[in-house]
Amino acid sequence: MNTYFKTFADEILAKFERINKLISHAASIGSYRETLIRNYLSSFLSRRYSVKTGFVYDPIKSDCSRQTDILIIDENHTVPFLFSDNDFVIARPESVVLGIEVKSSLDKNTFIQSIENCLSFKKIVPSRQFFVFAFEGSSNLKSLSNEWYKQIDSSNDRIELYPNSIYCMNVGKFGTVPSKYATAWGHYFMTPSDKDISPESMIMSSFLADIVKNIDMSKGNNSNPYFTLCHLPLFVEHNCLRFGKGEIEGKIIK
Numbered sequence: 001m002n003t004y005f006k007t008f009a010d011e012i013l014a015k016f017e018r019i020n021k022l023i024s025h026a027a028s029i030g031s032y033r034e035t036l037i038r039n040y041l042s043s044f045l046s047r048r049y050s051v052k053t054g055f056v057y058d059p060i061k062s063d064c065s066r067q068t069d070i071l072i073i074d075e076n077h078t079v080p081f082l083f084s085d086n087d088f089v090i091a092r093p094e095s096v097v098l099g100i101e102v103k104s105s106l107d108k109n110t111f112i113q114s115i116e117n118c119l120s121f122k123k124i125v126p127s128r129q130f131f132v133f134a135f136e137g138s139s140n141l142k143s144l145s146n147e148w149y150k151q152i153d154s155s156n157d158r159i160e161l162y163p164n165s166i167y168c169m170n171v172g173k174f175g176t177v178p179s180k181y182a183t184a185w186g187h188y189f190m191t192p193s194d195k196d197i198s199p200e201s202m203i204m205s206s207f208l209a210d211i212v213k214n215i216d217m218s219k220g221n222n223s224n225p226y227f228t229l230c231h232l233p234l235f236v237e238h239n240c241l242r243f244g245k246g247e248i249e250g251k252i253i254k
Contacts, residue, residue, distance in 0.1 A: 005212075006197070009204035012040055016135075033135060034102045038070055038087070041211070049097065049215065050075050054089040056096055056124045057082055064090075066120040070100035072215065097218050098211065099130045106134035106141065106168045111148045115243075118163045119156060129164040129214050133207055137168040142189045142237065145174075146246040149187075154244025159185050162243070165210055169203045173234070174241065177252065184250030186240030193235040206234065 019032055042051045050073045056065040059082070073080050073095050080095035099121045103110045114132045121130050138144055159178060166174040172191035179185040192202035240250040 005205040005209045006201055008040075008044065008208055009201050012036065012204060013200055033104070034069055037100075037102060037133070041070070041072070044208070045072070045211075045215070048076055049073065050080075052084075052087050052089045052091070054091060056093055056099075056121065057090050058093050058124050063124060065124045066117050068099045068117065068121055069102045071096060072098040072100075072211070074218075093125045096125050096128055098128060098214055099125070100211075101130070101132045101163075103132065103134040104136070106132075106137035106166070108144075108148050108151070110134065111145065111166075112151060114163065114166070115152055115156075119161055122161050126160055128218070131207070131210070132163050132166040134166075134168045136170045139171060141168055141171045142241075145241060149241045149243055150246040152243035157243040157245070162187065164214075165207075167203050167207050169200050171199065171203075173203055173206060175236075177236075177240065182240065182250050182252050184240055184248055186242045186248065186250060188240045188250070188252065189237045190234040191237065193233040202234070 015036055016033060038051050038053065045051070052071045052073055053067070053069055054071060055067055056071070058064070071089065071091055073089070073091055074097050075095075077092065077095040079092065081089045081091055083090040099118075101114045101117050103114060106114075118130045118132070122128075159176060162176050163174075164176050166187070172189055174187040175190055177185060177188045182188070192199045194202060236252050238249075238251045239247050241247055
């Protein structure tokens, strides 16, 4: 495993561990975790990008997304915000680079809520990616999620409406794989394959690497210079998950 992103991941995990040992109030811990990720990304990314929370508003359609926990904004736009107050913004669609939903745990309710927020976000900015990051979930996450995916209306079963990645820090991640690279497109479950590194460190590293890669790709650089840094050992399981269908047959072919 490339250690570049792991060094950053381990810094964040150490702070999580420290706060967990000191307090047990779940709501406070959840709020702190979200704030820590936002602050860390602010220091991690170049000054061109700001890390906010808020809404995305389309003034042409007079339509607004649900609130997104983390919005990464390209400040190179002349007017990136319609409203701004410290970290809270109402952003213009063209200034948004990435949306991120943060959950303390991933279960049926938080999964459905995250999908609904993703659909709302992609309705306004369909060309941008959306990640879901959860700090913990069941070790049987993939089998449990089969029923969760069935609960999502099949009218939303279009690849461009899916969260691009769903990370569950202690278990693995769901990644969107298009038909170009698989026998069936959908969400494929990926688990850490390096037994010498904790799942938490591996998934957090993957999360950070994917953010950097996404920002780079949003600038039109399709020959991503971070490829060697983003390459992490994740095992991709057969079969994928689709909205309204649950698990269907499929495998990676490239």
